[in-house]
Amino acid sequence: MSLKLIRPRYGTFSGGIDLPDEKDATLESPITPIEHLSHLYVPLAPVHTTPAKPIVSIGQRVHQGEKIAQSSGDGQVDIFAPVAGRVSKFCQVILPVNTPASLCQNRDEYIIGWRVSPAIELVDLDEFEPFPSTSSTYDWLAADDISLCERIAEGGLITFNQRTVALANYISAARNAGVDTLIANVMENTPYITSDHRILTERGLEVIGGLSIIARAMKVSNVILAVDHRRTDSYRQAIAPSRLHGIRTIALANKYPIGSTAIIIRVLTRRRVRAEGEGLEVGVAVVDAATCLATYRWVVFGEVPAARVVTVSGPAVKNPANLLIPFGAEVGEVFASAGAEPDCVTIHGSVMTGNEIIKCTTPTGESIPAVVSASTNALLAMDQQSASDDVTPTPCIRCGWCSDSCPFRLNVAALNDDFELGRINSAKRRGCMYCIDCGICSYICPARLPLARRIKLLKLAIVEETARR
Amino acid sequence: MNDLLKQPASLNHGRLIWSRPKHYAPFIHLPESSRNIYRVIFIAASLPLMAGIVIFGWRALMVTILSVAGCVITESAYYRITQTPAMHGRMHGAVTGLLLALTLPATVPWYVPITAAVFATIIGKALFGGMGHFLWQPALVGRLAVTVIFAPPLFNTNLVAPAKWSVLAQNRVILGDVCKAKQIEIYHQWQGTPPPTDCDAFKLPRPRKILRKLTLSTDQPPESITSVILKMPPAEDLILGTHGGGIGETSAVIIILAGLYLIHRSYIRSYLPGMFMLAAAITAAVAPVRTGDGLSWQWCPITAEGIEIGFIYVAYHLASGELLLAGWLLATEMTSRPITASAQAIFGILCGAAAMLMRLYLDFPIPAYAAVLLGNTFTPLLDAAVRPRALKRTPHEFYEKI
Numbered sequence: 116m117s118l119k120l121i122r123p124r125y126g127t128f129s130g131g132i133d134l135p136d137e138k139d140a141t142l143e144s145p146i147t148p149i150e151h152l153s154h155l156y157v158p159l160a161p162v163h164t165t166p167a168k169p170i171v172s173i174g175q176r177v178h179q180g181e182k183i184a185q186s187s188g189d190g191q192v193d194i195f196a197p198v199a200g201r202v203s204k205f206c207q208v209i210l211p212v213n214t215p216a217s218l219c220q221n222r223d224e225y226i227i228g229w230r231v232s233p234a235i236e237l238v239d240l241d242e243f244e245p246f247p248s249t250s251s252t253y254d255w256l257a258a259d260d261i262s263l264c265e266r267i268a269e270g271g272l273i274t275f276n277q278r279t280v281a282l283a284n285y286i287s288a289a290r291n292a293g294v295d296t297l298i299a300n301v302m303e304n305t306p307y308i309t310s311d312h313r314i315l316t317e318r319g320l321e322v323i324g325g326l327s328i329i330a331r332a333m334k335v336s337n338v339i340l341a342v343d344h345r346r347t348d349s350y351r352q353a354i355a356p357s358r359l360h361g362i363r364t365i366a367l368a369n370k371y372p373i374g375s376t377a378i379i380i381r382v383l384t385r386r387r388v389r390a391e392g393e394g395l396e397v398g399v400a401v402v403d404a405a406t407c408l409a410t411y412r413w414v415v416f417g418e419v420p421a422a423r424v425v426t427v428s429g430p431a432v433k434n435p436a437n438l439l440i441p442f443g444a445e446v447g448e449v450f451a452s453a454g455a456e457p458d459c460v461t462i463h464g465s466v467m468t469g470n471e472i473i474k475c476t477t478p479t480g481e482s483i484p485a486v487v488s489a490s491t492n493a494l495l496a497m498d499q500q501s502a503s504d505d506v507t508p509t510p511c512i513r514c515g516w517c518s519d520s521c522p523f524r525l526n527v528a529a530l531n532d533d534f535e536l537g538r539i540n541s542a543k544r545r546g547c548m549y550c551i552d553c554g555i556c557s558y559i560c561p562a563r564l565p566l567a568r569r570i571k572l573l574k575l576a577i578v579e580e581t582a583r584r
Numbered sequence: 585m586n587d588l589l590k591q592p593a594s595l596n597h598g599r600l601i602w603s604r605p606k607h608y609a610p611f612i613h614l615p616e617s618s619r620n621i622y623r624v625i626f627i628a629a630s631l632p633l634m635a636g637i638v639i640f641g642w643r644a645l646m647v648t649i650l651s652v653a654g655c656v657i658t659e660s661a662y663y664r665i666t667q668t669p670a671m672h673g674r675m676h677g678a679v680t681g682l683l684l685a686l687t688l689p690a691t692v693p694w695y696v697p698i699t700a701a702v703f704a705t706i707i708g709k710a711l712f713g714g715m716g717h718f719l720w721q722p723a724l725v726g727r728l729a730v731t732v733i734f735a736p737p738l739f740n741t742n743l744v745a746p747a748k749w750s751v752l753a754q755n756r757v758i759l760g761d762v763c764k765a766k767q768i769e770i771y772h773q774w775q776g777t778p779p780p781t782d783c784d785a786f787k788l789p790r791p792r793k794i795l796r797k798l799t800l801s802t803d804q805p806p807e808s809i810t811s812v813i814l815k816m817p818p819a820e821d822l823i824l825g826t827h828g829g830g831i832g833e834t835s836a837v838i839i840i841l842a843g844l845y846l847i848h849r850s851y852i853r854s855y856l857p858g859m860f861m862l863a864a865a866i867t868a869a870v871a872p873v874r875t876g877d878g879l880s881w882q883w884c885p886i887t888a889e890g891i892e893i894g895f896i897y898v899a900y901h902l903a904s905g906e907l908l909l910a911g912w913l914l915a916t917e918m919t920s921r922p923i924t925a926s927a928q929a930i931f932g933i934l935c936g937a938a939a940m941l942m943r944l945y946l947d948f949p950i951p952a953y954a955a956v957l958l959g960n961t962f963t964p965l966l967d968a969a970v971r972p973r974a975l976k977r978t979p980h981e982f983y984e985k986i
Contacts, residue, residue: 135612227602240664306612460607467610474603483600496610506755510716514619514851526971545971556612561616562716568608 128378130522132555133372134467139305140435141428144315146246148422148439149452154488155240156208157183157443160232162279163214169235175202180419183235192271192281197421197441199239207477208234208443208486211463211470215391216574217548228470231483232445245422245439251419255328258322259582263332263414270413275405275489277464282406283327289333292395296384297335301342301404302374303368304464308493310424311349311404313437317354318408318452321337325407327360328414333400339383340360341368358533371467372553376401378522390548391574405492411559425449425487429495431459445484446472446494455496458570462495467554469495484560503516517556523549527556527566534569543577550574587597596672618715621918624677624849628842629682629913632832633661633804635825640690641760641784644831647697648685655681662710671728676715680704683723683883686909687953688730690762691750692743696734698727720960721920724953731950745949748787749828754780760784774826784983791816791830792905792943795897798873799883805878809889809897822903832913833906843912850915854930855925860911861902863936868901869894889913907939910952920960935959 148580160166168182177183177196184194198335211230212219219225299322303311315322323340330338340357344366357364365384367373377388379401384399394401409420421441428435433454437549450461461472463485475483487494492567517527525546533542547570556566625877631697636644663684704726712718734743750765752758765785771777777814779786794815797803806812821827832839864908865909872881873888884892902908915935922931935955943952 157948228605229602289591381888383901460611462609464609464612466612469611471605471607471609472609476601478599478601495611504732509618510714512621512716513921513923514621515853515918515925515928516850517619518924525968526924527970529967552609557608558610558612559614559616561614561618561621563613563617 125365125367125382127368127370128373128382128522130520130524130555131372131378132520132559134304134371134558135306135368138309138312141309141426141437142312142538143434144313146317146424146437146439148243149441149444149449150205150242151452152240152243152441152444153217153238154197154203154445154448155200155237155441155443156206156234156445156484157194157197157237158208158210158232158234158486159194160191160489161194161210161273161442162281162490163192163212163230163514166190166233167191169174169205171202171235172206173202175247176200177202178180179241180421185413186271190281190284191306191445192273192283194235195271195419195421196237197443198237198243199241201239203236204237206234206236207231207483209475209483210486211490213464213468213490214391216571216578217391219575219578222575223577226572227473229473229475229485231475233536237443242550243422243439243441246412247416247418249416249418251415253415254412255331257325258331260332260334262497263328267328267332267410268420272406272410272413273489274402275423275492276403276462277468277490279489280501282410285400286329286332289335289395289400292398294333294335294395294398294400296337296339296399297326297333298383298394298399298401299340299404299407300374300376300401301336301377302369302379304343304369304374305430305467306427307495309428309494310426310437310466312343312349314404314408314424315342316349316353319350320356322404322407323354323357323360323362324335324415325411326402327364328410329400329402329407330362330549336361339362341379341383342366346367370549371555372522373505375522375551375553377497377551390546394570402429409547420489422485423489423491425491426493426495427453428493429455429462429497431456431496431498440487440491442488444487446487447484449494450496451486456474459496459498462493462497463491463516465493465494466497467558469493508564511562511564514561516559516561520559521553522553522555523551527549527570530565530570530573534573539573539576539580542573543580547573547577590689600788606678616843619675622679625674625846626679626682628846629679629686629832631838631842632686632718632835632909632913635835635838636686636690636831637654638757639752639826639834640831641756641758641762643762644685644690646691646694647688647690647737647831649690649702650681650694651697652678652681654698654718655684655705656686656706658700658702659710662706662770663714664783666710666944668714668826676709677705680709680722680726683721684726686913687723687727687830687906687950689744689746689749689829690831691712691746691765692734696730700730701839702726702906703729716919718919719963720957721917723917724914724957724960727950727953728747728957735963742949747789749790750785750787751826752785753777753778756784766879771817774821782944788817790905791822791900795901795904796947799871800947801874801878802947805876805953807876809831809873809885810893813893813900814894816900816904819899819903822900827904830906833909836903836908839908839912846913846916851918853925853928855929856921859929859932860915860939863933864903864907864911864940865898866899867937867940871941875946901940901943905943906950906952907943910939910956911936913955915956915959920963922966922970926965926969931963931966934962 169184171183179199181196212224224230273280380399414417462469554567655677704722708722708725752760766780766783767787869886872883873885939952939955
């Protein structure tokens with residue numbers, strides 16, 4: 116019996132860096148619902164598979180939470196109207212793609228970072244009503260795991276992380292894989308983003324409830340809530356009842372990228388995830404705070420997932436805030452309401468791993484908007500200077516900082532040589548596929564080489580080369 | 585790979601027109617650039633230069649100016665003539681020129697630093713493809729070239745490696761002319777020794793040369809290690825650097841200070857100079873020296889005449905000559921050293937051991953610099969052989985799993 120069993124200590128990992136925090140602007144600002152939305156483009160394929168089939172007609176009036184599209188199987192979920200309004204037309208929106216190279220089906224989507232999804236445009240919107248205080252309709256404490264799974268499948272719940280999947284499918288995959296550990300990942304250690312922090316601070320009880328619902332549906336007993344050690348004071352009251360549900364709360368050091376799935380599994384369970392693999396393969400499921408909250412709201416109150424908390428921040432935003440934004444809100448409208456400067460770089464997601472919001476038009480000149488979806492944890496606006504720094508890449512001077520800081524110990528400088536010389540097999544042998552796109556190498560490079568981008572393209576080339584053989 | 589690089593300004597995929605992203609993640613950068621790194625290294629390398637100016641006078645500054653200007657002008661001229669873009673080459677050229685000047689004696693005539701600068705820039709750097717691509721440390725390439733050129737077969741006297749080196753006397757520092765030097769007979773210590781009449785400096789053999797009598801078979805072998813140590817200048821001379829040598833080679837304390845500053849700025853990793861010094865010390869402690877009769881060899885000089893004498897012998901070896909400069913400032917040059925920490929440690933061991941072995945058994949004027957050049961030759965090999973393992977997996981596992 117060692118001391119480890121009595122008081123297990125959770126370590127850190129080699130590599131990684133301390134990023135600037137920059138969260139002061141929104142750390143204390145409460146979650147507020149967004150106001151004055153004119154349009155809503157509700158995407159019909161939040162999960163990257165076959166889109167759902169609309170079951171409404173143009174001109175029809177829908178109320179909040181009404182089903183507007185029916186899932187056609189294939190891992191897709193039912194779509195509900197986030198806000199009451201009138202169906203104006205069927206259109207298209209663009210959503211970010213964060214699938215790993217080995218699972219990516221469309222080469223262009225991987226290179227661009229965005230995909231097109233059909234959508235339903237709602238106009239004449241009513242005021243958005245968040246978290247209506249209805250009474251509990253479902254006694255989840257008395258329900259068994261099968262009925263909880265069915266209940267989750269009915270609600271069209273999706274995971275709110277970067278790789279959006281239907282929550283019901285994720286839970287059944289976890290049950291089939293024999294998962295024994297469930298981690299709620301509330302690390303959130305990239306600059307500016309505070310959405311999960313606010314969710315846990317304000318609605319900690321519901322997050323705890325949602326986490327134990329998912330744990331019960333997965334039949335997992337070892338449940339861990341991983342939070343940032345700098346923010347424990349804000350959560351202490353909110354997550355106090357976690358012990359009643361058998362949830363262990365663990366505060367981890369904030370070294371980036373500990374919030375990444377492969378790293379947090381390694382730190383908390385000492386299991387190693389395959390390159391580009393999922394945590395389910397090693398018996399660990401990872402969810403985030405927004406998923407837990409949506410699960411609780413649906414299972415207990417019957418409120419369909421209609422919105423998510425988004426941090427709208429960045430140096431070029433005048434009024435940074437944590438906004439509760441219904442799915443399908445156009446990002447341009449969100450930035451306009453937050454007072455973003457006109458000539459700025461807008462980013463979907465975090466500054467380290469996100470995608471720049473780009474313009475997409477049909478050949479007829481009609482623009483396709485980018486919208487808020489389940490994977491939108493932040494919308495950030497950076498100045499042109501701070502985003503690019505106006506420095507052209509210079510030759511690699513072999514300082515070795517990229518290799519020193521890489522959390523997976525890849526020799527990034529050698530991978531850069533492989534990219535420049537087109538040596539795909541050599542890159543594969545160096546373990547290029549283990550890269551998790553954390554972006555540290557580009558961040559730290561004194562020669563300003565776009566290393567993360569190059570390795571991302573290298574991974575695509577490796578996958579294509581392997582498929583060709 | 586090239587078709588991935590050459591993305592068009594707008595992408596036309598799925599009959600839609602996408603504007604090309606101007607920026608890719610990450611959207612923030614560490615406020616650090618290559619130019620800044622070289623600027624800081626220049627400042628750190630200026631510390632030994634200042635010590636050199638104090639000890640060797642204004643001629644040291646003249647040699648440095650000629651060398652730095654030679655490197656920068658050659659660099660600019662090369663890129664103008666060949667019409668290739670010079671990327672941050674000038675700051676790196678200045679660093680190369682400064683490091684080159686630190687290795688040269690202050691007594692050299694004006695054409696020596698300029699020749700060295702031209703060799704360093706053209707042969708050492710530009711022909712390899714400029715900054716970030718060269719194999720050997722350019723400053724040492726220039727130093728090696730002038731060591732070979734300005735030596736007896738071509739010149740009457742050895743300009744860059746004379747038998748006796750001159751040091752300014754204590755009351756003539758900074759402003760004295762180091763070329764006005766005479767040999768003096770009785771010398772105990774720099775402090776308090778007056779200069780010879782009508783002179784600013786006195787000529788002395790380098791401390792390294794006295795120590796090398798123990799191992800080089802050109803001279804009559806000394807009686808014992810103790811007798812050699814008694815002939816050496818006192819320890820303060822070696823620590824402060826008031827003995828013969830190159831402009832930046834002599835002052836042990838200043839060189840280590842400059843190296844520690846670079847370690848603090850994380851521009852060099854402590855493994856490399858640490859392993860360099862450790863390997864040199866172990867080699868000096870173990871490698872055999874000649875016995876008094878000159879017929880046989882005595883292994884492990886550290887224990888031969890008691891451990892106290894042995895430690896003094898090893899410490900003198902480390903503090904004298906160009907070993908410190910090579911280990912702290914020249915072997916740690918970013919481009920010509922290996923990338924990963926473990927490969928750097930091996931590189932340090934290789935360079936340190938080779939430097940000490942060359943000093944002990946080869947009658948060559950720049951053993952430590954030659955050892956660093958030798959180590960640089962193995963850098964690509966070390967980079968390929970010592971790979972960091974992704975999550976402790978060996979490379980062959982990648983083939984199976986992916």
